[in-house]
Amino acid sequence: MPHRLPSENSPDFSIRQRHRRIFGLTREDAIRAFFGGHAVVAVVVLALITLFLFREGIGFFAQQRESFTRYRQSGQELVDLLREQDRAHAALGRELGELRLRMGAAGAAEFADYEERFADAALPLRELAGELGDIALEAKESATAATRLETVAQLVAQYPQIEKTFVELAAEVNTLAAEWGKLTEASPAANLGAGAAPKNGPPARAREMVYAQKRLRAYVAALPVALEEIRSWSATRPVSQWQVVKSFFFGPQWLTASFWQDFYGVVPLFTGSLLVSAIALCLAVPLGLGAAVYVSQIATARERRLIKPVIEFIAAIPSVVLGLFGIVVLGQLLRSLSQVPWLAWVPGFPYAERLNALTAGCLLALIAVPTIFTLAEDALGNVPRAFKEGSCALGASPMQTTWRVIVPSSLSGLCSAVLLGLGRVIGETMVVLLCAGNRIAIPDFTAGLGAAVQPVHTMTGIIAQEMGEVVPGTIHYRALFMVGLLLFLIALALNYTAQRLLARYRLPTL
Structure with missing residues (x-):
């Protein structure tokens, strides 16, 4: 006779089997529904944020048209x-x-x-x-x-x-x-x-x-x-x-509370954000990628246990604390350094403004390093071990294997790390609000590299500075939401590009 499974009411049906079903679902189904529900909530929240930004910001253009009329x-x-x-x-x-x-x-x-x-x-x-x-x-x-x-x-x-x-x-x-x-x-x-x-x-x-x-x-x-x-x-x-x-x-002016006429052009804010982000990436990319390569390929186990937690601990420092450090210490230090006579050949040196794009960029680089380091280390660690073993078997030294095999093989992951680091930098608020100088003007790029020591304002900084002072529903209020919507789309585009790079050039697991 074929073996028959015991029914749920039979004495042979164990208590463990009896409790595997919860409201008609197996335990695996319940776990899947729990985590799937969290994913749905995340998608719904993202959609609500997008709709909220569109609803509050899209009315700006109608009000601006009336103002221009x-x-x-x-x-x-x-x-x-x-x-x-x-x-x-x-x-x-x-x-x-x-x-x-x-x-x-x-x-x-x-x-x-x-x-x-x-x-x-x-x-x-x-x-x-x-x-x-x-x-x-x-x-x-x-x-x-x-x-x-x-x-x-x-x-x-x-x-x-x-x-x-x-x-x-x-x-x-x-x-x-x-x-x-x-x-x-x-x-x-x-x-x-x-x-x-x-x-x-x-x-x-x-x-x-x-x-x-x-x-x-x-x-x-x-x-x-x-x-x-x-x-x-x-x-x-x-x-x-x-x-x-x-x-x-494309407007070159962000002028508010004027007795004559208000102008809401995002170009000076966007160029300020771009300049600060470029300075930050110029410092953070070599530091973050270099540390990731060293920790994952060169460092000993003891060095790895020391370096990795220290770098990742930087992400736990509140940005307001870094901003205060920039105001009190770093800004004054960089300005004093620019006054040194034998550094007069550096573009923009000497300068008088203590708070500028350079000060904010240095602090944002410190914020971006943990993000770039963590993602880059994961990308380097995901390279199949057979690549390294095959290179060493062919007679390549460990350094040759690292720079000619491991790094090129993880290039898509490294690029994604840089893009996500850029998204982290361009969305930072407190540091740029405290240390960038808050001058609403397009930097003078005719000065070349000297533009890095000019005070600037950013998209995140203008929202944090002016949102508490505007009346809801006014054109100024909606203009700030349009800046926030633009910033949201930029961050979304950067993250999407990074994910596409990872998905397109992901290495097969051997």
């Missing part, structure tokens, strides 16, 4: 076009003034009159922009769009005066540009003739004169373009949705 209807946009030319003229005038000071007494006499005439050329434009600014500000404070358009009609009536002022400015600057050659010929400090090498004076001054001449010509060429832009301006032209989106993703 008022900005245009009040005439503030036209006034800003005039002020932009005034700022460009003033910036070039400052460059000419600095050049005159560097020329010394030899060139000051010839240059002083020229510089004064250049500065006076923009006075009518500056006065006109001030008068029209008062009209535009009055229009902005009007309650209805109709009243704003009535007030801005006074501003539009000034078009002939605006064009006349621009024509006079262009004529004066053209005259000054034509006199530049005569000025340089008469200057004993930098005699350029018609662009030839200087007959007298140091070559450095000659190069400065040539650069100033190029800047002057570029400014002269931009004046007709600016005049045409002013002529085509209209207070009733609708603001396009693309202009609103472009102002956020």
Whole structure:
């Protein structure tokens, strides 16, 4: 007779078998449901966070469009076009003034009159922009769009005066540009003739004169373009949705709580985050990967027991403690180091700002090292042992095996470690808020590596700094949520890329 399994009610059915079923599930099914439920909860939470960010942030574009419509209807946009030319003229005038000071007494006499005439050329434009600014500000404070358009009609009536002022400015600057050659010929400090090498004076001054001449010509060429832009301006032209989106993703200003007009451009925050992250990775990648290679392939068991816990313990240090260390110790130390005379050759040295991108980047590197180290060590440890044994059997030394077999074989895992370290760095808040300097401006990358010692602001820092001060539902509030959404998408993209690298280039287990 075939053997029959005992029923659950039979005396042969043990207590252990009787308790294997819980609500109709086996023990394995219950364990699977328990951990599967946790995974579902994680997915649901991630989806809720995404929906929350979209819900709170997506309304920003509609509010920004309304703000830009008022900005245009009040005439503030036209006034800003005039002020932009005034700022460009003033910036070039400052460059000419600095050049005159560097020329010394030899060139000051010839240059002083020229510089004064250049500065006076923009006075009518500056006065006109001030008068029209008062009209535009009055229009902005009007309650209805109709009243704003009535007030801005006074501003539009000034078009002939605006064009006349621009024509006079262009004529004066053209005259000054034509006199530049005569000025340089008469200057004993930098005699350029018609662009030839200087007959007298140091070559450095000659190069400065040539650069100033190029800047002057570029400014002269931009004046007709600016005049045409002013002529085509209209207070009733609708603001396009693309202009609103472009102002956020490509806008060079993050200006809030302004009596004139608020601008929410993420470029200065993104470039600040990118600069700090680049500095951090330049320091963390060699340290993290080097430590991982040493611990997994070279170190003895005793060294491994010492080094690995110490590096991983860094991740347990609160970021606020690292930020305070940066303010009190590291920032002052780096600034004092920059004042050392024999380090003057380093780009950006010496510098005066104690809190800058370099200080924040050094601390973020310390935060990223444990992440990179742990993931890189796992990647190196996952290389099949047969690879190492085969290399050694062919006569390769341990170092040759490490650098020519083990490291290349785990390259995808090492790249993933770097990407996840970047995600860890770019999402850090407290350190950059305390140590980056919090200057909302695009770094001056024309300084080369010297840009690393400039104060910056980051996307995470701006959220932490301003979120507690804004009124829920306002355009500023929603702009911060848009920054958070952008940051969330960047971190998600980095993690997704790292996982794809691991999945695509994962080594088979032998």
